[in-house]
Amino acid sequence: MNHRIHTLDGLVCPFQDAAGIRSWLQSLMHNQRLPAPDAILLQVNRLPQTGAWLLNQLKTAELNDQLRQSLPFPSSRLGQVCCTQGFASLANADQFIDAIRQAQDFTADNDPYLEHDFDQVEIDGVAVFWKIDYYAPDSEQGSEAPWDAEATRRVMTLMLAEEY
Numbered sequence: 009m010n011h012r013i014h015t016l017d018g019l020v021c022p023f024q025d026a027a028g029i030r031s032w033l034q035s036l037m038h039n040q041r042l043p044a045p046d047a048i049l050l051q052v053n054r055l056p057q058t059g060a061w062l063l064n065q066l067k068t069a070e071l072n073d074q075l076r077q078s079l080p081f082p083s084s085r086l087g088q089v090c091c092t093q094g095f096a097s098l099a100n101a102d103q104f105i106d107a108i109r110q111a112q113d114f115t116a117d118n119d120p121y122l123e124h125d126f127d128q129v130e131i132d133g134v135a136v137f138w139k140i141d142y143y144a145p146d147s148e149q150g151s152e153a154p155w156d157a158e159a160t161r162r163v164m165t166l167m168l169a170e171e172y
Contacts, residue, residue, distance in 0.1 A: 010115040011122060013062070016049045026066045033059045053116040062122070067155035069114075069124040072140050075162050076124070079109045087140070087162030094168035095136060104129055104136045108166070123154070128169065135169035 013021035013029065021032045036048050036059070048059030075086045080102075082089060095101060107129040114124050125140040142151035143161045151160035 011053055011119075012116055013050060013052050016051065016056075026070065029062065029066060033063065052122065053120045055120070064153075064155040065122040069122055071155070071157055071160075071162065072124040075140065075164055076111065076138070077109050079105045079164075085157070087164060089164045089166065091166040092168065092171045094171045095166045098134070098136075098168075100131065103131055104166070107131065108136075108138050136166060137169050137172050138164060138166050140164045 010024060015036065019036070021029055023029050023032055033045055033048060036042065037045065040048075042048060045059030045063055046061075050057045050059060050062060052062060052065075071086075075082050075089075078086055079089065091101075095104075098104065108127070111127050111129070114122075114127075118127060119125075123140075127138055129136050129138070141163050142154040143149070143163060144151050145159065145161055147161060153159045154162075
């Protein structure tokens, strides 16, 4: 991860990993005697947010990483994977799946909301996108809490960039 996280009064988060960010938020709450993470006012990648929002995003990213790293056949509790006809027709689809599984370069530019829900992989001049969407368990509408594994069904789509 490479994200810009700081309080509104200029305290910069020195961490880029989820455990370090959580620890930093806990120390802010303790040092400033704040009752809950939603009392911490932040800027995350130039966007105004709260500590509670940031904790939810970190949990969402962890769940998305679990789904992505379980490719090609995740357990149903993690979510499901779909692919387009173009992706299914690739002779080297396994190479793309390996690259997607190993993706770690999430930055403020390609992951501004810290969700790890989209990226692009290019191999031999062929570009593939992957995207994770969040649905309510009944699949009728979007999930209101993508950080809650029980309240969210994840669907990962693998597609050729030209199919996007």
